[in-house]
Structure formats: structure tokens, C-alpha cells
Amino acid sequence: MALVWPNKDPEEILDYPVQFDDWLISGLDIAAGATVVQEGLSTPGGLTDIVVDGVFVSGKSIVTWLSLGTDGETYTFKITAQDTGTPTRTVVRRVKIKIKVK
Numbered sequence: 397m398a399l400v401w402p403n404k405d406p407e408e409i410l411d412y413p414v415q416f417d418d419w420l421i422s423g424l425d426i427a428a429g430a431t432v433v434q435e436g437l438s439t440p441g442g443l444t445d446i447v448v449d450g451v452f453v454s455g456k457s458i459v460t461w462l463s464l465g466t467d468g469e470t471y472t473f474k475i476t477a478q479d480t481g482t483p484t485r486t487v488v489r490r491v492k493i494k495i496k497v498k
Contacts, residue, residue: 398472398490398491398492399414399489399490399491399492400491400492400493401491401492401493402493403493403494403495403496404462404465404493404494404495404496405495405496405498406464406465406466406467406495406496406498408463409449409461409462409463410461410462411459411460411461412459412460412461412462412491412493413454413457413458413459413460414457414458414459414460414475414489414491415456415457416456416457416458416477416487416489417456417457419477419479419485419487420456420479421479421481421485424479424480424481425453425456425479425480426453426456426457426458426477426478426479426480427453427477427478427479427480427484428453429478430451430452430453430458430475430476430477430478431451431474431475431476432448432451432458432460432473432474432475432476433473433474433476434446434448434471434472434473435472435473435474435490436472445464445465445466446462446463446464446465446466446469446471446493446495447462447463447464448460448461448462448473449461449462449463453477458475458477460473460475462493465493465495466495467495467496467497467498468494468495468497469494469495470492470493470494470495471492471493471494471495472490472491472492473490473491473492473493474488474489474490475488475489475490475491476488477489
């Protein structure tokens, strides 16, 4: 089941965090190099104009900056994080965001 970010206006450029503190072992952090990848659209053949402007680690969260998007479209992002432990643990979260209709 995917997490859900608040609806976004296509004109907004905003940051959307995903918390990972429930997954991290005490004393470990999220390693640099987290990835955010857009997955399939809710409407096959729809526009893919949402833009990932940046991804960074902030404490125990991965923050994704998003801009643009097609009115009424729902996008899904796959967020992959690794911890700083040995051996490295990897977790994947999926998050959906719907673009507001003007």
C-alpha cells in the first residue's frame, strides 16, 4: 500500500518528506544516495510532466522537491533508502500524489 502526499497544485514547487525513523536501527542513519523514481501513471497514456527537482536526506527523512504536474493526474514515486550499517539494509516506500484540478 502506497503512502499519500497532500494534493499539489501544478504551479507549486514544494518539498515532500517521507520518514524512515520506524525502519532505522538506533544509531544508524540513512546513507547518501537515496533515489526517487516516478512509476506508472493512473491514466495510461497520460502526461508525465511532473518534475523531481531534487532529493536529499534530512535526518531520518528523505525529502523530494516536486514541480509541475498534470491537472487531475495521480503520480506514484518509488523511494529507495539504505542505512549506514554493515551489512547495508535497503527499504523501498511508494508514495502517491494527486495534482489538483484548477
